[in-house]
Amino acid sequence: MKNNLQDTHQQPINLTQEEQSAYDFLSANHPLWAEQFTKVLLTARDLITKRLVVSIYRENMVNQAHTSQILNAEEVPFALVSPTQKVMKMDWPASDQSLYAPISGFHAFDRIDMQGPFYFVSLSDSNHVQRIMHPEEVLDVILKEAPQYKGPASQQFSDDMMNSAANMALALSYQATALKDDTQSMLEIIEQASDSYLRSEQAVIEGHPLHPGAKLRKGLTPEMNIRYSSEFQHKQALKWIAVHNDLVRTQTLEHTYNDTLFNAFEGLKTAFDQAVPNDAKDAFSIIILHPWQYDEILHRDYQDEINQGLILDIDYDTTYYAGLSFRTLVPKLPQTTPHVKLSTNVHITGEIRTLSEQTTFNGPLVTHIVNRILTHDALFKDIKASTIPETAGIHFYNANDQGEYQTERSEQLGSLLRENVYHLTEDNTINIIPSSFVSVNPNEGTAVVNTLITRFKAAQNFDTFESTALSWLSDYAQALVDLVVPLMVKYGIALEAHLQNAVASFNLDGSFNHIFIRDFEGLRIDEAQLNQLGYSTAHFHEKSRILTDKSVSVFNKAFYSTIQNHLGEMILTVAQHTEDSAAFENSLWNEVKRITQAKFQQMHEDKEIDNERLSRIEQVFFDQTIDYKCVTTMRLEDEAHEYTYVKVDNPLSPN
Template identity: 50%
Template sequence: MNCKRTDNILINKLTNEEQYALTYIQSVNDTWADLFKSVLLKSRDKISQRLITSMHRENLANCRDYSEIISVDHYPLPIDTPYTYILKMSFLQNGKTLYAPISGQHAFDRINVTGPFYFEKNKKFSRIKHPNDILECILTEVPHLNNEASMQFKDDMDNSVANMAIALSYQSYTLNDTHQSLLDLIVSSDDPYLRSEQAVLEGHPLHPGAKLRKGMTPQTAIAYSSEFANIIKLKFILLQKDIAKSQSLYNNYNELIFSQFDGLYDSVSKILSIEDIDNYFIMPVHPWQYDEILKKDYVQEIESRLLIPVDYDIDYFAGLSFRTLIPKFPEMIPHIKLSTNVHITGEIRTLSEQTTINGPQVTKILNDIKNNDRLFTNINADTIDELAGVHFYNPQDSSSLQTVKSEQLGALFRENIYTRINQNTIPMIPSSLVANYVNHNETPICSLIKKYESTHQFSSYEDASIQWIKSYAQALIDLVLPLYVKYGIALEAHLQNSIATFNYDGSMNTIYIRDFEGLRIDESYLNHMGYTTETFHEKSLILTDQSQTVFNKVFYSSIQNHLGELIVAIAQSTTSENLETEIWSMISDILYTKLQEISLTMKDTSRIETIESILFSSKIDYKCVTTMRLEDEADYYTYIKVDNPLYRPLH
């Protein structure tokens, strides 16, 4: 929309979070600070667009009921936008109307919007300068949401805006003279996989708390977030075995860990005798947790030498998942998931006891299934082993303190992707496929499809897109669907929990699913298939008897989120009005065919019939990420019914 005032004038004053960030950046570099100020309104709009999209899709505060899509020709202000339609959203109690240019309409009732956004009240228009202006409207419309949870959500958006501006301005500063495609930047780097994780700047594509780093200063957020590519000095401690629990996939836990890190055993042997070493577990600790939490909450254990810091560190880098640290190729040491008392997206990212204890056990079950069921032969998909886990556990602590202290000190070791992939392939986190940067708008998924189109001489980009996503979807579905249907295991296979490898002609090679913390298992069904869960952690949230919960987990993460985001990016890269519909129809066919293939290996097909009736119905559940936050239901998922692009009539 046309507006001749500068962004700096539009921002009347900075929030505390923005000022805090700016003050720090000014102490580092004046050019970066100027760029921070120049992208601030853009950053606010990026958080606002996530909020508006969520509100409409979730019908939050009934705003979808009171929305309409109007032509840009009917918009009452002069407008400078390439888009044809505008979302008009009315707030009856406020007497306000929100206007948002629509950048795309997509499957599962998704409407993407882009700033600038405007409010109209009494025929007067005002530029929306911050997402919390929209939140105020929501709370007026739905007063019962004006509670502690929504106040925290307000703080979350403040923090997300500031961190978005830090990241966008840093990217502008460091890539000012770079104009290659993002795919070329990734492929040409020393470590394409790590570079792909660092390329995802904006975080969760739909969550208003996409860049949340509550609990950190701007300085530590920059030091430890993936997009800044800083070396992170991983710390280690020793925990006496009386106050710790461990789990290992193959070997003795300590033997496994010492074998991975050169010099670690020597450093420990300077502190303890060989006999005493056997009485301790070795544990890595995130340096932020080491500095901010360990020295504050574990003083008694340190003084009594139940917990002993080790004079040893090693270089790692942050992944997109803030608490997962990754070595740089050619290092082949494990990826490590750690506890950090930092509020990211919807929760504080400590590490639960169940994650460290269950990960290797889930790995063992998955590997047995893959090795013995012919459904998993000759597919282009696999899982990444979780090798070992450990967490603090002092049985002398009170039950409430016990949980807090155990979750603050935990670690999970995961197989390094470079030990698994085929040579001459490009490993990337799928989140990066839909990313871009300030000097080049082309997303890696589009760059890959163009390579694929050129190499194989497709008649059109659209035809190449259909074949490209068909191969990708087939690989993902070949893994996640049989695990769910036949064994009751719902992998949380969203973009961030996956690694995809690509051939140099742009085509798909293999997809790998990692991170078993958030999966769901239909416990009785898995037990029925011959796999025991008796040794899983007693607090295991991943085990459930709610079949709908298991279905929603696999469907939301794999289909709605993972494939959905890729398909949106493809749809936005073409002028074809039918391409997205064609792709979803094709994916419906893949799912149906795969279900028939699975049924041939099962005696009782009634389960498949039930799944088909949900999967291919005209409406399907969508997880309400914003509603859950405002209603303070982080541990309980809230869903709304949306149109299902996979719909097919069944006999």
């Protein structure tokens, strides 16, 4: 008879240092929240473990994609519940362990989704079964099997998972407390908020769907995490300083830099005039600071400039809120001032989230080029997709600083202004970040994207959810492909159009209206290709990482973010809402394939596109296998900026 796992194999929960710190803070300040924290702790740990285990298989770490076995649940040597009745078995001989992971679904790009709890069984004694209590236990067996990964990078990765698990528990327990008696769908909660777009950013509780560092907030205490992270919905007071023009570099889309800010923020000019001496008003420019950066970094690293009167405080009161991207802050309706992307010395997801010089300098330059292309090229006429302009950027720059010291100081003080999305959207629309498509109210259980489709079904009298979803997703995918693919193929501009870098706009009946792609920091530009089409990049920042001569890097950036991440997560979530999810997921990918094939056919008729280049990209786009970015391997190999890829099956392949 098989063992009952719930009774036999769960170990006592010993809090990590990060978890203890969070629990102590909650106990002292929010007792009911603290109670929820202990209830969700194992769930939070399992969510981080899941990301790690899925990565092991998908990235073929330690050859596990080739050696792992997929078993029927009844073949497992103990009682284990699996939604699909399938279980992944990974052997780790160096640790005398097999890892058993319940499989929740089989998806495109060789993705096998799994769900906790996860278990270790001794290879030498199948009666020795232990529930995996923390993702750290899985990392331990990886490092024992592959000691080449041991080192500073793996230690940092371990710290990352400790931090992520604690922060996941904070977020889940906050949601459980805040929505305790709310049984509405998450879409209804978002729609009924005074600012649906902002509320959708705050609804993304679990973070990156694949990254084991999904909730990373290293460098923050629990109190700071709660104060500054989007899911906790707290007001933020932006900080404003005037910095002497000898110590800044600026860039704007139009107007002068200070005038751009004065036009955007009512009363800022008065505050600036009060802070800066009358005879020096033309000698200073304004930098917006994240409140954490102001409190923790400004006086620590720039005290000499402050003492010399080269950095001055501006007393200007502005209430903003954190977006899903920790360092991007936005106002709440009815206020429609710009969104601001700011520098923070906080380790989030994969790296310290300061603001590179190229980001603040190049944003308006990229905006100008993309705006001109979208306005003048017939390929982009009447499409339901556009980009969100980056209107002004600034960063600290002291010519006397040298090397890494100069780079660090420049990246710690900087700000980038982005057009407020409500200046671009139509009235009577619901505007949400696509990352929230997978979000649910745990008391109700339906993902935002599926509620939208169900609403569209009722409005249009479709017969089934499946037929509705096919039509709905076709409109959405068409808009994404219309923008991203021709920009990449013709101009060599690869937008990083993943779920977090977009705002999707829907009509009140759930139908698709428009999609806006934002954030040019992570895009890639094939410099020679763009130059060949008549757009100079000579005026871009001299440290521009976005400019490359590697066409493969440009292709992968566009394909991964748009097809694999953006459409991939949507399609997976929609398919899971149906009875025959595998077959329906395949039909959704066939529709994406049809749309992209038609787009390539349209581009073949464009005489300005080099046919050899077009055919080469087309062949890769529809090849049997495609590159997949290895988010976990990159962390263990300490290659944050040099992407690692494996080949996975491509659902767009006609074969």
